[in-house]
Amino acid sequence: EAGVVQSPRYKIIEKKQPVAFWCNPISGHNTLYWYRQNLGQGPELLIRYENEEAVDDSQLPKDRFSAERLKGVDSTLKIQPAELGDSAVYLCASSLGGPGQETQYFGPGTRLLVL
Amino acid sequence: DQQVKQNSPSLSVQEGRISILNCDYTNSMFDYFLWYKKYPAEGPTFLISISSIKDKNEDGRFTVFLNKSAKHLSLHIVPSQPGDSAVYFCAAYLDTGGFKTIFGAGTRLFVKA
Incomplete structure (x- = not known):
């Protein structure tokens, strides 16, 4: 069975440019889930979807970040405009969801470098 | 406010010996605790978990111990192997009606051959 797929794996952009990340869950x-992982830190949740609905986006910087999960399958996370501090690894994860389904399966991540 | 803390950034162990990775938490309402393992350039992978109503869970060479009174859990790897060298994240899961998982900062384990 295929795992969580993310693309691109690496992205280098200049500040103020837009960038988008794609995720296809199991x-x-x-x-x-979309997480951001800064160097030397654990993953921090940005947004969580239950099917098409964003049920927890409290940590998403909504002035520049947006996400969508059309049809409740794959998802896109966008940053516009990017700032230097956005340099991090962006991880996508999926799970069956619901009580007792706490195990998450992570993709390899997209490493973003903003210059 | 760090609800899940891994105070040791790194740990070095000789092959064949025991590795003990520690994790402290502050919220007594956490329902589950999980350990994830991460190799470079890969996403974290689930390793082992424990329910808050238990004090021990074992899976092969991996055992997790939970001390609720101390709000502390530990992961024991016996015997340690070079392939165990990775970053280990402790995570705590809270069912608030929203199923939130909070990760620690990770501990990098080096197993020397």
């Missing part, structure tokens, strides 16, 4: 997983 088939049948209703819950999708």
Whole structure:
């Protein structure tokens, strides 16, 4: 079974430019997460989807970040405009969702460098 | 406010010996605790978990111990192997009606051959 797929794996952009990341979760997983991981830190949740609905976006900087999960399958995370501090690894994860389904399956991440 | 803390950034262990990775938490309402393992250029992968109603869970060479009174958990790897060298993240899961998972900063384990 295929795991969580993310693209691109690496992205280098100049500040103030837009950037987008794509994620395809494990088939049948209703819950999708976007995390940001800074160097030397653990993953920090940006947004969580239950099917198409964003049920927790409290940590998403909404002035510049946006996300969508059309049709409740794959998802896109966008930053516009990017700032130097956005340099990090952006991880997508999925899970079956619901009580007792706490195990998350992570993709390899997109490493973003903003110059 | 760090609710999940891993105070040791790194740990070095000889092959064949025991590795003990520690994690402290502040919120007594966490329902589950999980350990994830991460190799370079890969995403974290689930390793082992423990329910808050238990004090021990074992899976092969990996055992997690939970001390709720001390709000402390530990991961024991016995015997340690060079392939265990990775970053280990402790995570705590809270079912608030929203299922939030909070990760620690990670501990990098080096297993020397």
